[in-house]
Ligand SMILES: Nc1nc2c(c(=O)[nH]1)N[C@H]1C(S)=C(S)[C@@H](COP(=O)(O)OP(=O)(O)OC[C@H]3O[C@@H](n4cnc5c(N)ncnc54)[C@H](O)[C@@H]3O)O[C@H]1N2
């Protein structure tokens with residue numbers, strides 16, 4: 001089946017990354033991992049600021065019409081971790097199974113996986129996926145979604161073909 005080149009945005013949330021104190025390894029890793037699904041049109045590092053995250057997510061959906069936005073960082077319990085709150089504030093609905101699948105698979109690797117509050121949700125026709133911050137956690141979480149991502153985006157953008165497995 002022909003695959004669509006989806007338009008992707010990558011948003012790294014990190015106070016240290018935003019002020020140049022730490023190199024962003026997770027954004028570039030996501031760029032590489034998503035290359036089979038789509039083209040990265042936007043990549044930005046911003047601080048863990050809820051209003052700024054909400055504005056960026058809304059603008060990437062409403063103004064640019066990206067198909068997929070991947071965020072990394074700020075999903076835990078530190079007072080500055082606000083990515084899930086910002087995501088919940090801008091989405092129309094959640095896709096709980098995708099977030100649960102990431103946590104379930106990650107729990108087989110580390111108990112600390114339960115500390116990620118990552119949300120997956122949809123605003124208009126854009127899928128927004130939160131991932132934790134470290135490159136290791138990005139790899140371990142995102143590789144869980146990769147096998148279904150193309151199908152999820154196809155459905156979200158209006159594919160009406162029958163998807164029952166024979
Ligand atoms: N499959 C896995 N899932 C999770 C892991 C894991 O190792 N494997 N870690 C769990 C832990 S521990 C936590 S806590 C939660 C939530 O993580 P956060 O989203 O809050 O992550 P941050 O606080 O933003 O970052 C943690 C740590 O990672 C390094 N870091 C962060 N951002 C970057 C970056 N852009 N480039 C390089 N390194 C980065 C840094 O040392 C931060 O202190 O997730 C669980 N899930």
Ligand SMILES: O=P(O)(O)OP(=O)(O)O
Pocket residue numbers: 013014015016017048073078133
């Ligand atoms: O600087 P950050 O936001 O990447 O987070 P941490 O304080 O967890 O290193």
